Amino acid sequence: MANQTIETDVVIVGAGPCGLFAVFELGLLDIKCHVVDILDKPGGQCAELYPEKPIYDIPGLPLVTGQELTDRLLEQAAPFNPQYHYNQMVTSLRKLDDGSFELETDGDIQFKCKVVVVAAGGGSFQPKKPPMPSIDDYEGTSVFYSVKRMEDFRDKDILIVGGGDSALDWVNNLQPIAKSMTLLHRRDDFRAAPDSVNKMRELVAAGKMNLHIGQVTNLHGSAGVLSGVTVKSKEGEIEVACNTMLPFFGLTMKLGPVAEWGLNLEENLVPVDTEKFATSEHGIFAIGDINTYPGKLKLILSGFHEAALMSQEAFRIINPGERLLFQYTTSSSNLQKKLGVA
Amino acid sequence: MAKITFIEHNGKEHVVDAENGMSVMETAVKNMVPGIDADCGGACACATCHVYLQGEWAEKLAERSEMEEDMLDFAFEVQDSSRLSCQIRVSDDIDGLVLKVPEKQF
Numbered sequence: 001m002a003n004q005t006i007e008t009d010v011v012i013v014g015a016g017p018c019g020l021f022a023v024f025e026l027g028l029l030d031i032k033c034h035v036v037d038i039l040d041k042p043g044g045q046c047a048e049l050y051p052e053k054p055i056y057d058i059p060g061l062p063l064v065t066g067q068e069l070t071d072r073l074l075e076q077a078a079p080f081n082p083q084y085h086y087n088q089m090v091t092s093l094r095k096l097d098d099g100s101f102e103l104e105t106d107g108d109i110q111f112k113c114k115v116v117v118v119a120a121g122g123g124s125f126q127p128k129k130p131p132m133p134s135i136d137d138y139e140g141t142s143v144f145y146s147v148k149r150m151e152d153f154r155d156k157d158i159l160i161v162g163g164g165d166s167a168l169d170w171v172n173n174l175q176p177i178a179k180s181m182t183l184l185h186r187r188d189d190f191r192a193a194p195d196s197v198n199k200m201r202e203l204v205a206a207g208k209m210n211l212h213i214g215q216v217t218n219l220h221g222s223a224g225v226l227s228g229v230t231v232k233s234k235e236g237e238i239e240v241a242c243n244t245m246l247p248f249f250g251l252t253m254k255l256g257p258v259a260e261w262g263l264n265l266e267e268n269l270v271p272v273d274t275e276k277f278a279t280s281e282h283g284i285f286a287i288g289d290i291n292t293y294p295g296k297l298k299l300i301l302s303g304f305h306e307a308a309l310m311s312q313e314a315f316r317i318i319n320p321g322e323r324l325l326f327q328y329t330t331s332s333s334n335l336q337k338k339l340g341v342a
Numbered sequence: 343m344a345k346i347t348f349i350e351h352n353g354k355e356h357v358v359d360a361e362n363g364m365s366v367m368e369t370a371v372k373n374m375v376p377g378i379d380a381d382c383g384g385a386c387a388c389a390t391c392h393v394y395l396q397g398e399w400a401e402k403l404a405e406r407s408e409m410e411e412d413m414l415d416f417a418f419e420v421q422d423s424s425r426l427s428c429q430i431r432v433s434d435d436i437d438g439l440v441l442k443v444p445e446k447q448f
Binding site for chain 2: 045053122131163164185187189191252253
């Protein structure tokens with residue numbers, strides 16, 4: 001059960017560049033937005049995949065990094081006071097009899113809104129599942145891709161696989177409560193914060209945990225309970241005993257629950273028209289990488305254009321019968337007031 | 343120009359002409375070689391263009407940048423011959439390159 005219900009004009013699913021710019025375009029039309037994102041930060045792929053890589057095709061910005069673009073978009077949207085909800089996935093979407101929508105997140109938030117904007121890019125970022133044989137059999141019982149409650153890992157024989165911040169953070173955090181802790185990484189070099197690496201090395205030196213260099217080739221156990229794994233290392237194959245495994249191999253994009261919202265889909269993309277960027281469901285729009293239409297280009301700039309046109313139609317749905325006056329931010333004192341510059 | 347041979351996991355070979363200056367990943371995608379996902383589009387940010395260098399190439403092109411080495415942590419069944427194909431630039435020097443594509447990128 002959701003522990004709070006938020007009523008708003010629009011829920012935007014995805015805080016990537018297109019979702020953030022939609023806040024701005026909708027805001028100019030006095031439409032209030034809540035934005036939900038599965039990541040712990042705004043920016044979507046720009047922030048998760050390439051925060052430091054330059055982007056060269058944003059109009060007017062010859063060179064901007066993913067992080068800078070995200071920061072600028074946040075700044076641009078700020079006058080409209082959007083509410084951001086991170087670390088949450090919209091799990092369900094239901095149309096109510098009055099034409100509005102009810103959404104629920106896995107963070108127990110419920111929204112009631114008039115319009116939904118799906119700006120979910122390549123879908124939701126989810127932990128990568130290493131293609132180890134029979135790993136499916138152990139998921140949820142012995143194999144976990146995240147730590148929701150540390151207490152669940154008390155007194156376990158834990159094997160953590162990976163060499164990044166998630167892996168090292170959980171090694172250090174869970175080691176004190178685990179029965180035994182083993183870290184496995186393919187090389188003796190870690191791309192995590194030096195502090196956490198040092199801490200881990202101290203634990204190893206003190207004999208409080210094990211470190212193995214190698215890769216998992218096989219899982220052993222029965223009835224969903226892991227008893228150990230086979231590790232291929234430079235010295236040959238070794239067996240590592242464990243009843244809990246946490247693989248941390250980064251994130252990948254999966255369409256996720258969007259597929260279950262009753263929208264028409266074409267090869268995991270949401271078809272829209274090019275006038276309003278409306279989906280097959282009245283009141284639900286799709287902008288950015290997640291939509292498709294004849295001639296679609298998966299460019300951030302296309303998503304910006306889509307956000308602007310979508311907002312016009314969203315206005316009509318939210319304010320039925322009201323006339324929408326087209327205005328320029330350069331000359332309209334009304335818009336400038338909203339932006340806080342007039 | 344360089345000729346590059348991609349060998350799929352099932353043994354199927356794709357011999358393609360690669361243009362100098364492009365990446366091996368771009369060459370694979372342009373020629374629709376299956377098994378190179380390249381989710382991030384060449385930013386060295388996803389490890390889904392993982393390939394195995396074959397024969398003499400394993401030694402010749404063994405050098406990985408630190409960024410690539412880091413990103414390979416996200417690949418599966420990494421071997422000494424592993425590279426991310428977005429990080430190999432096509433030039434006359436790699437004419438005849440042979441690569442194996444893993445069973446799946448993950």
